[in-house]
Amino acid sequence: MPPLLLRVNSSAAMLDIKLIRENADAVKKGLSKRDPAFAGAVDSIRKLDEDRRRIIVETETLKNQRNVASREIGQIKSKGQDASSAMAAMKKVGDDIATLDQKLREMDEKVHRELLLLPNLPHDSVPAGDGLANREIRTWGKKRKFEFKPKPHWELGENLGILDFKGAAKITGSGFVSFRKQGARLERALIQLMLDIHTRDHGYMEISPPYLINEASMIGTGQLPKFAVDMYGLKDDPLYLAPTAEVPLTNLHREEILKEEQLPIRYCAYTPCFRREAGSAGKDTRGMIRVHQFDKVELVKIVHPGHSYDELEQLLLNAETILHILNLHYRVILLSSGDMGFGAAKCYDIEVWCPGIDAYQEVSSCSNFEAFQARRMNLRYKGGDGKNHFCHTLNGSGTALARLFIALLENGQQADGTIVLPDALKPYWGGDLVIR
């Protein structure tokens, strides 16, 4: 694999080096909300940055000398005169420049590398602490009452012959599932339903992107370099299987300067998602709560920084709409600083109730990344002031399929083992809304 560096321009990393330079204490305080260990990293970056700037001044002074002298040499030679002494003197300057440039390149890379490993600063409204500090924002619907003991989805699914774990294990290995018959059809119906709602009612443009992703894109949205172990990579090419459509959708505009009136951009896509779940071995091994491949409809927004928190609330409502339509009880959780993803400034999870496994399961995670991803991928817009500014990016699942499927089976189950599906699926189903 080639090195994980796009360019040595240190401004391309997640937190602005200038922010660290000018507000080191605020950055330390914000990052410490996630983990106190980041304070040391901030100090180290500041030190490197100072050294780096000293060298920039040195090398640019020399380059200026060279440029001036070279111009003079050109003029002397064009008059047919001898310039060999000036050329010899510049040879020495050229060597010095080469040495300093090399040193500078190394320092740039080092600063860049360290910046890429810093997570985003949590928004002020994010509660400090670990998972226990997560805050329930609201609930919708309520738990269904059963006159019998509800079964988990793996029993329901295998009894009905719509989920096939053995077959998938044979083809691939553990942690995969194969859908059969009405199971496959339900998967397809849900994808259709969600894409229709988001494109027709919520104003998203449908995209069907590639599922193989290059390194630059994976760095852009923040999966690399820190989380390489969570991704499936290809053996013969520097490509990764998309862990979420967030990656291709957001990177569609990497290295672009958008017009202000193009914002907000709203994309949605259905894609399969591939995750190694490297840190989760032995967790949720039963059924398809945690699988290495699952389908998902994803929502992505690229917006003006002034509107990103309004857009986050909208995004959350867009995702919740799917659960309203399917009549599934859920709760919305505001994640604490310690529980949030690496790039998020603020994140809500939507958790749907699954009676068979007697637990709430996350089906959507809606995050505002502010300029974290935009800075990594150099995604800007030209503002009314004529200057370029970083966009804010957001994404949320709208929603993840495997767990939604689980919720539908477990909530829709009848005493006789059949499943009654919500009316909203009717246009996508055909026949009566029962899996038997």
Add this chain to the structure above:
RNA sequence: GGUGAGGUGGCUGAGUGGUCUAAAGCGCCGGUUUGCUAAACCGGUGUACGGGUUAAACCGUACCGAGGGUUCAAAUCCCUCCCUCACCGCCA
């Protein structure tokens, strides 16, 4: 996979080692003229980093697909890679 042609500013497009400090045109912004509009004319119009400033102005460096190299000096010469287009081969 093979062969060939390409990649230059928002766009078109010239430029094959030294006034390239990137021509020209279009577009865009401002101005002049003008019943209005249009036209004409004049001026301006990239990005990033560093220095500088209360802030600007301003100064410097880099950038002609990307990265290396040769040279006092590279859009220009050499090497590697990426992408686009055309044709051939293979293939759903």
